[in-house]
Amino acid sequence: MDLSTINPVLLVASLMVAATPIMLAAIGELVVEKAGVLNLGVEGMMIIGAICGFAIAVETGSPLLGFVAAAVAGAILSLLFAFLTQILLANQVASGLALTLFGLGLSALIGQSYAGIKPPPTPKIDIPLLSDIPVLGPILFGHDLMVYFAILLIAIVWAVLKYTRLGLILRAVGENHDAAHALGYKVVRIRILAIMFGGACAGLGGAYLSLIRVPQWTEGMTAGAGWIALAIVVFASWKPWRVMLGAYLFGGVTVLQFNLQAAGVNIPVQYLSMSPYLITILVLVIMSSSKARSAMNAPAALGRIFHATH
Amino acid sequence: MLRLEKRPMPSKAWTIATPVLAVIATMVAGGILFAILGKDPVEAIRIIFWDPLFSDQFASYSRPQLLVKAGPLILIAIGLSFGFRAGIWNIGAEGQYIIGAITGAAVGLAFYPAGGWYIFPLMVIAGAFGGWLWAMIPAILRTKFNTNEILVSLLLVYVAEHIMSAMSFGLLRNPEGHGFPGSRNFRDYDIAANPELITGTGMHWGVVAAFVAVIFAYVMMTRHIMGYQITLAGQSPRAARFGGVNPNRLVVLCFGISGVLAGLAGMFEVTGPAGQISTDFNQGYGFTAIIVAFLGRLHPVGILLAGLLMALTYIGGDLAQLMLSLPKPAIQAFQGMLLFFLLAFDMLTNFRIRLSRTETA
Numbered sequence: 001m002d003l004s005t006i007n008p009v010l011l012v013a014s015l016m017v018a019a020t021p022i023m024l025a026a027i028g029e030l031v032v033e034k035a036g037v038l039n040l041g042v043e044g045m046m047i048i049g050a051i052c053g054f055a056i057a058v059e060t061g062s063p064l065l066g067f068v069a070a071a072v073a074g075a076i077l078s079l080l081f082a083f084l085t086q087i088l089l090a091n092q093v094a095s096g097l098a099l100t101l102f103g104l105g106l107s108a109l110i111g112q113s114y115a116g117i118k119p120p121p122t123p124k125i126d127i128p129l130l131s132d133i134p135v136l137g138p139i140l141f142g143h144d145l146m147v148y149f150a151i152l153l154i155a156i157v158w159a160v161l162k163y164t165r166l167g168l169i170l171r172a173v174g175e176n177h178d179a180a181h182a183l184g185y186k187v188v189r190i191r192i193l194a195i196m197f198g199g200a201c202a203g204l205g206g207a208y209l210s211l212i213r214v215p216q217w218t219e220g221m222t223a224g225a226g227w228i229a230l231a232i233v234v235f236a237s238w239k240p241w242r243v244m245l246g247a248y249l250f251g252g253v254t255v256l257q258f259n260l261q262a263a264g265v266n267i268p269v270q271y272l273s274m275s276p277y278l279i280t281i282l283v284l285v286i287m288s289s290s291k292a293r294s295a296m297n298a299p300a301a302l303g304r305i306f307h308a309t310h
Numbered sequence: 311m312l313r314l315e316k317r318p319m320p321s322k323a324w325t326i327a328t329p330v331l332a333v334i335a336t337m338v339a340g341g342i343l344f345a346i347l348g349k350d351p352v353e354a355i356r357i358i359f360w361d362p363l364f365s366d367q368f369a370s371y372s373r374p375q376l377l378v379k380a381g382p383l384i385l386i387a388i389g390l391s392f393g394f395r396a397g398i399w400n401i402g403a404e405g406q407y408i409i410g411a412i413t414g415a416a417v418g419l420a421f422y423p424a425g426g427w428y429i430f431p432l433m434v435i436a437g438a439f440g441g442w443l444w445a446m447i448p449a450i451l452r453t454k455f456n457t458n459e460i461l462v463s464l465l466l467v468y469v470a471e472h473i474m475s476a477m478s479f480g481l482l483r484n485p486e487g488h489g490f491p492g493s494r495n496f497r498d499y500d501i502a503a504n505p506e507l508i509t510g511t512g513m514h515w516g517v518v519a520a521f522v523a524v525i526f527a528y529v530m531m532t533r534h535i536m537g538y539q540i541t542l543a544g545q546s547p548r549a550a551r552f553g554g555v556n557p558n559r560l561v562v563l564c565f566g567i568s569g570v571l572a573g574l575a576g577m578f579e580v581t582g583p584a585g586q587i588s589t590d591f592n593q594g595y596g597f598t599a600i601i602v603a604f605l606g607r608l609h610p611v612g613i614l615l616a617g618l619l620m621a622l623t624y625i626g627g628d629l630a631q632l633m634l635s636l637p638k639p640a641i642q643a644f645q646g647m648l649l650f651f652l653l654a655f656d657m658l659t660n661f662r663i664r665l666s667r668t669e670t671a
Contacts, residue, residue: 040460080650089314089661090653093399093460094604098653101597102646108639109347219639224468231461270476274469281451281465289455307316 006259016147017213019244019251021046021205023150025229026236026243027157028201033233034161035194036174036301040096041081043226044103045199046206049074051107053207054119054217063122067146067207074203075196077103082195086188089305104220114217122146122212146208151244153201158240170194174299177306187306202226224277231280235287237297246283253279314661324659329605329616332651339651340644349634357633358626358641372625374512378583379624381517382407382575384617386599388523389568391608395531396543398564402448402463403572404596405470406441410573411580412477413440415587418502419482419494425501433502433577434515441573442566444470449565453558459565467596475589482587492588496581504582516578520617523571527610540564572596594642601649620645 025042032039052073057066081099084090122144161167170190172180177187209225210217228250236242257272265272337359341351362372386403393400414437421429448462475491477483482493496503507513531537543550543560551557575595584591602620606613627641 084650084653088654088657090656094649095653097401097600098646098649101601102643102650105639105642105644105646109637109643112637112639224465227461227464231458231465234458234461268476268480270472270479274472277465277468281457281462284461285451285455285457288457307314 006263011255011259013143015248015251015255016143017251018254019247020147020150021208021213022225022229022232022250023244023247024146024153024205024208025202025226026232026247027150027154027240028198028205029229030233030236030238030240030243031157031161031170031201032194032198033302034174034238034299035170035191036177036299036304036306037085037191037195038092038096038303039078039081039099039195039198040093040230041078041099041103041226042096042198042202042229043222043224044100045074045077045202046103046209046226046229047107047220047222048077048103049203049206050210050221051111051114051206051217053203054210055110055114057119057207057211058114058117061120063120063211066119066211067204070203070207071200072203074199074201074206076199078195078199078202079192081199082192085305086192086195089307092303092305100226108219111217111219115219117216119211119215119217121215144212146204146212154240154244161240171299174301177301177304181306181308187308191306202229205229228276228280231284235283237287238299239297249283250276250280313664314657315664316661317659320659324655325607328655328659329607329612329652331655332605332648333619335651335655336644336648339647343640343643343647344636347636347640349636354630354634354636357630358623362622362625362629368629370510372629374506374510375625376618376621377512377517378514379621380617381514381520382579382595383599383602383620384520384614385516385523385575385578386568386572386596387602387606387613387617388520388527388610389571390599390603391527391606391610391613392540392567393564394544394603395608396540396560396564397547398561399460400445400448400463400565400568401460401600402445402465402467402596403568403599404592404594405463405467406444406569406572407576407579407596408467408470408474408592409444409576410437410441410569411576411584411591412474412482412587413437413443413573414577415493415496415580416477416482418496418499418581421502422494422499427501429502430504433581434574437573437577438570439573441571441576442569444573445565445569446562449562452561459561463565471592474587474591478588478591484586493586495585497585502581504578514578514582516575516582519574519578524610524614527613531610536563572599598645601645604649604652 025046029039029042049070053066053070056069057063060066077099081095084095085092124144161171169180169185173185173187173190181187205225206222209221214221232243232246232250235246253276257275261269261272337355341355344354345351361368362376363369386407390400390403414433417436418429418433444466447466448459451457451462452459478491478493484492484494504515507515507518531541539550539555540560542553543555543557547557580587580591598620602613602616605619606616623641623645627636627638630636631638
């Protein structure tokens with residue numbers, strides 16, 4: 001075991017990369033849940049995004065088009081969930097699960113001919129002077145665009161939810177759909193749009209995995225990232241900036257665990273690999289145990305079916 | 311304009327009709343999917359649903375397989391149905407199935423190469439206990455710390471998979487396996503194995519357990535106060551609390567039942583059809599069982615039928631893979647579709663569709 005091989009600067013830099021897919025999926029789900037909908041299909045939308053993004057990027061040679069395709073694919077898949085839960089008033093938990101099971105199968109089907117291929121590389125931004133700064137340079141200024149895009153998205157979601165009329169309506173729909181309906185807001189329409197936004201974000205997160213983080217396609221490659229994104233929304237107590245914190249925490253554990261593996265720590269690899277999941281559970285427990293806090297922040301109508309009677 | 315009007319009571323007729331409708335719709339949509347993949351849709355559907363049962367060429371092999379595949383699905387789905395009825399979501403049956411297989415196998419392998427009638431029963435108890443223990447984690451975290459049981463039970467699946475991998479590379483690795491991962495094969499250890507009970511039927515102890523579970527669940531749901539409380543808690547949590555139902559006890563109970571049954575399923579699978587603990591021992595039965603539970607309307611007899619149907623898609627899927635080189639994941643997508651259609655048609659059970667001409671405010 002040689003812990004001195006772990007380079008803290010590289011560690012933090014790769015933490016940001018590891019956190020990005022979860023951050024994207026989680027901020028999307030946060031918006032969905034703020035609108036009062038619990039979509040457990042994040043894993044399914046992520047993996048569909050992963051394969052669609054990968055396939056389009058390979059076929060066109062453009063990672064950018066891949067990301068666009070992934071967002072579109074995630075949004076289209078989420079429409080299935082939206083149709084079931086918002087139009088046909090199906091149970092949200094069961095519909096979300098169905099989305100995940102279907103997504104895992106469909107992605108494996110689409111991805112059959114893409115196993116073992118390398119995707120076109122996504123360029124990193126290299127800002128000449130900034131990225132040369134020791135320590136801070138590689139950590140903050142040597143990444144691909146998506147890393148910054150994810151952070152920007154957090155900022156936008158935060159600002160929209162907090163300061164705009166749109167955010168207010170969205171929160172109203174999530175807190176009390178009957179009141180929002182009585183005020184004349186189109187509850188179902190707003191929720192469908194929120195679900196589609198969540199799907200697009202999850203799709204982007206998936207594509208980040210297959211195009212940049214891993215970069216290749218393997219069946220079931222999301223390996224629970226979608227579920228961790230769902231857990232992070234709870235951890236964040238539905239606050240955008242805390243989503244970023246949660247994602248970095250998770251990314252940190254993942255990267256550290258890889259580094260310990262590489263350094264040859266005397267623990268079987270499998271026990272290190274399960275640590276991110278265990279830590280996520282632990283964090284969930286800590287966050288949920290203070291009842292008052294989680295009850296205060298969870299949208300009041302979360303998971304409840306809206307049926308306009310008049 | 312079409313309008314939905316909530317029925318005062320879910321329609322009995324539609325409750326039975328929706329699974330049938332969903333299967334038909336899935337066949338149509340599946341046929342379209344197969345056509346997109348460049349296969350003859352009619353032939354593909356025939357190979358999946360008809361040939362395993364009735365063709366001269368394959369039926370003698372695939373008919374027994376029906377029970378082999380349906381056994382674990384029914385066993386797990388029966389357990390899940392208790393929780394789902396009460397609005398308690400155990401989504402991590404796959405993990406409980408894996409841990410049950412590991413604990414069951416570990417007890418058996420600890421005795422190797424001893425012989426004794428008591429070994430197999432001990433393994434059964436160990437498997438049930440392992441599944442129960444794994445299910446207790448989300449249950450206790452839920453009751454003590456108010457932690458979301460869906461997320462915890464699911465995240466534990468990934469933990470269980472890593473434990474399984476650790477076991478097949480470490481503690482349980484076959485010392486005579488030339489360093490390959492994977493435990494000893496139970497086919498070479500008769501006393502601890504779970505073989506076919508009647509040759510040519512596919513019937514093994516896991517299938518017997520599944521039938522027993524169906525009867526047990528039926529009695530409990532229809533005749534026992536516990537079944538009544540579970541149903542009540544699912545339909546009206548407030549009424550249940552006034553009626554003296556302790557929600558925490560219900561969570562522990564429902565998770566306990568499904569953990570035990572999933573653990574048993576894993577134990578019977580590893581000692582029988584699978585033969586050994588290996589890195590790819592689990593095949594997603596724990597997840598497919600969720601579809602089985604819903605397709606069976608959370609009713610024991612329904613689950614029995616749904617389990618057999620889902621087993622048929624597995625076997626037919628394998629056959630279609632062989633005959634049409636239909637890709638294996640197509641069946642998984644197919645099964646997911648079934649759940650979609652079921653949930654969609656469920657609307658007919660709970661709502662009446664009304665035509666409203668002019669809006670009278």
